[in-house]
Amino acid sequence: MxxxxxxxxxxxxxxxxxxxxxxxxxxxxxxxxxxxxxxxxxxxxxxxxxxxxxxxxxxxxxxxxxxxxxxxxxxxxxxxxxxxxxxxxxxxxxxxxxxxxxxxxxxxxxxxxxxxxxxxxxxxxxxxxxxxxxxxxxxxxxxxxxxxxxxxxxxxxxxxxxxxxxxxxxxxxxxxxxxxxxxxxxxxxxxxxxxxxxxxxxxxxxxxxxxxxxxxxxxxxxxTYDFSVSKPGPLGPLAWTERTIKYAISVMPASKVYVGIPGYGRDWVTKVEGTCPVEVANVVKVGAKAATFVLRDAAALAQGYGVIPTYDEVLGEVNFTYNKVYSGLTAAGLATTCTATRTAWYQDARSFTSRIGFVSKYRLGGVAQWTFGMEDMAGSQAIRDAALAIAPDQVVSSISLNSSNTEVATSVEFGSIVGLKALFQLPDKLPINNLLVRIESKSANETQWREIATSTTGIDGAIQVPLLLSKSTSLRARTEGTWERLESISPEIAVVITRRISVTAPVSALRLQAFEITGALSPRQNGVAVQLLQQRAGKWTPVGTPVITDINGAFTFSTTTAQKGFGKYKVGVAQDSLWNQADSEVFTVVIR
Structure with a gap:
C-alpha cells in the first residue's frame, strides 16, 4: 500500500x-x-x-x-x-x-x-x-x-x-x-x-x-547553492550569490537570469566523543559527507534537540548546533555510545525574502527552487509576500509599416496589403514571448480607437500582421496591463490610403470627333468629382468640367481635340477630409 x-x-x-x-x-x-x-x-x-x-x-x-x-x-x-x-x-x-x-x-x-x-x-x-x-x-x-x-x-x-x-x-x-x-x-x-x-x-x-x-x-x-559541501557553512551566502548575479547580468539581459534557492539543508559532524557503533562509524565522524534534510523538517529537527536556530543577517542563512547520541555495538559486539556534535545550515523564509530582494534590485527573471515540495509553508508565503511588492514590468514597443521609419506617414494605394510589424521587449531589450497584441486604428473622423486585428508575439517578441485598409487612418499596437506588466501602447503611425482610379480609353480617335473615356473610383463612392486632365506644353491642364461618380464609383468623360498627335491624359480626384489627392496612371490616345 x-x-x-x-x-x-x-x-x-x-x-x-x-x-x-x-x-x-x-x-x-x-x-x-x-x-x-x-x-x-x-x-x-x-x-x-x-x-x-x-x-x-x-x-x-x-x-x-x-x-x-x-x-x-x-x-x-x-x-x-x-x-x-x-x-x-x-x-x-x-x-x-x-x-x-x-x-x-x-x-x-x-x-x-x-x-x-x-x-x-x-x-x-x-x-x-x-x-x-x-x-x-x-x-x-x-x-x-x-x-x-x-x-x-x-x-x-x-x-x-x-x-x-x-x-x-x-x-x-x-x-x-x-x-x-x-x-x-x-x-x-x-x-x-x-x-x-x-x-x-x-x-x-x-x-x-x-x-x-x-x-x-x-x-x-x-x-547558487552548495557553497559549503565538505565543511560546515552556508549553502549560498548572500555576497557570493550577488557576485555571480552581477556577472550574469553584465553579459545578458537581467530578465533572463534566475537565482537558485535550495529546498534542503545540510548537517555536518564537527566533533565526536566516544566510540560510535559500527553501523554508523563511517558516517558519524569529522569530515564525513554531510547529511541532508528538507526545509519543511528544519524547525522540527532543531526543536527535537532543544536548540534555537540563529539567523545570520550577513549570510542570509540559518544555523544551529546540537548534540546527538548514538548507541549500539562495536565491531567486536560490545556495547558502545558516542556523542556527535553536529552543525546544520539552511535557508528559511527570511532567506528566501532576501533572495527575492535580488530579483527586485536587479530586475531578474525570478528564483529557481531545487526542488518543489521541499519547502515549508512559511517559505512559500515569504516568496508570495515579496512578489506582491514588486512592481509590474514596463513593456517597450515599436511599430513599423513596410519601413523602419515610424515618423513619416506612409502612402498606400487602396486595395494593397499593408504589412504591419511590431516589437515588444522588456526595458533591457529581452523579447516578450506569447504576448497578446491588439492592432487598433482611428481615422480623421473618428474619436475612439477601434480594434481591427489581434496577434500573439513569438519568441523574438515580434508580430507581423497583413492589413487591408479601406481608408486613411492612424495605427497603433496595444497590450493590456496585467499584474505582471504595465499596459503598453506603441507610437502611432499614420497610413494614407490613396484612392485608386482605373481608366478605359480608346487607343486612337479622330480629330474633332468626340470619344469617351470611362473609369471607376475605388473604393466605390457616389458623388465624387473627378477631373480629366491633358498634358499641354509640359503642364497638366483640366479638360472640360469635372464629372460626378455614380453609386458604383463609375464615371464617363466625352471629349474632343483639334490637335493631331499623341494626346497624354490622366484622371484626378482632389483631396478631401478623408482622402488624399490621387491620379490615375497616364494613358495615351493617338489623335488622327
Whole structure:
C-alpha cells in the first residue's frame, strides 16, 4: 500500500487541482517570480506544491530526462526517468495538470554519460547534431515549451583541466540547438553552477561560457547553492550569490537570469566523543559527507534537540548546533555510545525574502527552487509576500509599416496589403514571448480607437500582421496591463490610403470627333468629382468640367481635340477630409 500512495497523491492533485490554488483578488495578484524543478522521484509532493503555489509560479522544469550514449547504436539518446518511477501514472496526467494551470513547461535534461563522453560528442559536428536532434525530438513529441540543459558533468565529472577545450564545443552546441528550437518557437534554458568575471582571479565554472552563450539562450538558472559541501557553512551566502548575479547580468539581459534557492539543508559532524557503533562509524565522524534534510523538517529537527536556530543577517542563512547520541555495538559486539556534535545550515523564509530582494534590485527573471515540495509553508508565503511588492514590468514597443521609419506617414494605394510589424521587449531589450497584441486604428473622423486585428508575439517578441485598409487612418499596437506588466501602447503611425482610379480609353480617335473615356473610383463612392486632365506644353491642364461618380464609383468623360498627335491624359480626384489627392496612371490616345 505504501508504494501506491505517491500515485494516489498525484491523481488527487489532478482531480482536485482547483482546490490547491490560493484565491487572490486581481488587485493583490503577486508577480510570478518562482520557477523550479519537479523531480520524477517525488511527484507525490512536488506536483501538489506546484499547483498550490500557481499564483507565484510562471514556469516549471520537470526533472524527468537524462542524456545517455547508446554504444551499440553509436547514438546519443534521451532516457525517460519519469515512466519507470511512476508506472501507475502516465506522463500525460501530470502534464495535463500543469497545462491546465497555465504553466510554461520546460523539462530538464541532465548529462547521464560518463567522464568526457558528452564533451567528445559535442566536439564532433556529426554527433553534436545528433544530440541536438535527440533533444528537439523530445521537445516536439510532448509539445513542451522548450528544454532546460543541466549538464553538470562538465563541472563535477570531467576534470577542470578539460574545461578550456570543452568550452568552444559547448558554445557551438548551444548555438546550434538554439537555432533549431527558435525555428520551432521553443525556448532554451540553461542551468549551471556559478561563474565570475573571467578577467578576475576567481573564475568559477567558466566552462559554461555565459558571455558566449548569452545571445542564444532564453533563461539562465544559476545554482547558487552548495557553497559549503565538505565543511560546515552556508549553502549560498548572500555576497557570493550577488557576485555571480552581477556577472550574469553584465553579459545578458537581467530578465533572463534566475537565482537558485535550495529546498534542503545540510548537517555536518564537527566533533565526536566516544566510540560510535559500527553501523554508523563511517558516517558519524569529522569530515564525513554531510547529511541532508528538507526545509519543511528544519524547525522540527532543531526543536527535537532543544536548540534555537540563529539567523545570520550577513549570510542570509540559518544555523544551529546540537548534540546527538548514538548507541549500539562495536565491531567486536560490545556495547558502545558516542556523542556527535553536529552543525546544520539552511535557508528559511527570511532567506528566501532576501533572495527575492535580488530579483527586485536587479530586475531578474525570478528564483529557481531545487526542488518543489521541499519547502515549508512559511517559505512559500515569504516568496508570495515579496512578489506582491514588486512592481509590474514596463513593456517597450515599436511599430513599423513596410519601413523602419515610424515618423513619416506612409502612402498606400487602396486595395494593397499593408504589412504591419511590431516589437515588444522588456526595458533591457529581452523579447516578450506569447504576448497578446491588439492592432487598433482611428481615422480623421473618428474619436475612439477601434480594434481591427489581434496577434500573439513569438519568441523574438515580434508580430507581423497583413492589413487591408479601406481608408486613411492612424495605427497603433496595444497590450493590456496585467499584474505582471504595465499596459503598453506603441507610437502611432499614420497610413494614407490613396484612392485608386482605373481608366478605359480608346487607343486612337479622330480629330474633332468626340470619344469617351470611362473609369471607376475605388473604393466605390457616389458623388465624387473627378477631373480629366491633358498634358499641354509640359503642364497638366483640366479638360472640360469635372464629372460626378455614380453609386458604383463609375464615371464617363466625352471629349474632343483639334490637335493631331499623341494626346497624354490622366484622371484626378482632389483631396478631401478623408482622402488624399490621387491620379490615375497616364494613358495615351493617338489623335488622327
Amino acid at each position: 505504501k508504494k501506491l500512495r505517491p500515485f494516489l497523491a498525484i491523481l488527487l492533485v489532478i482531480t482536485n487541482m482547483v482546490a490547491f490554488v490560493p484565491q487572490v483578488s486581481a488587485n493583490t495578484q503577486p508577480r510570478k517570480v518562482l520557477t523550479g524543478w519537479i523531480p520524477y522521484y517525488s511527484m507525490s509532493r512536488s506536483l501538489p506544491a506546484v499547483v498550490a503555489n500557481a499564483d507565484i509560479i510562471r514556469e516549471v522544469m520537470p526533472f524527468w530526462y537524462t542524456l545517455k550514449y547508446n554504444g551499440a547504436k553509436k547514438l546519443p539518446v534521451v532516457t525517460d526517468l519519469y515512466a519507470p518511477a511512476n508506472p501507475s501514472v502516465p506522463i500525460d496526467r501530470p502534464l495535463a495538470t500543469l497545462r491546465s494551470a497555465g504553466f510554461t513547461i520546460i523539462p530538464t535534461i541532465t548529462d547521464g554519460t560518463s567522464e568526457l563522453v558528452l564533451s567528445k560528442l559535442l566536439a564532433n559536428p556529426v554527433s553534436r547534431t545528433q544530440v541536438v536532434n535527440a533533444i528537439v525530438e523530445l521537445v516536439m513529441k510532448y509539445n513542451y515549451d522548450g528544454i532546460d540543459l543541466d549538464f553538470e558533468g562538465f563541472a563535477f565529472v570531467d576534470k577542470n583541466t578539460t574545461w578550456s577545450s570543452t568550452k568552444p564545443h559547448w558554445v557551438a552546441f548551444v548555438k546550434e540547438l538554439s537555432g533549431v528550437l527558435k525555428s520551432k518557437n521553443k525556448l532554451l534554458s540553461v542551468s549551471t553552477p556559478y561563474l565570475y568575471d573571467p578577467s578576475g582571479a576567481q573564475k568559477g565554472y567558466f566552462v559554461y561560457a555565459w558571455a558566449e552563450i548569452a545571445p542564444y539562450i532564453d533563461r539562465l538558472r544559476i545554482m
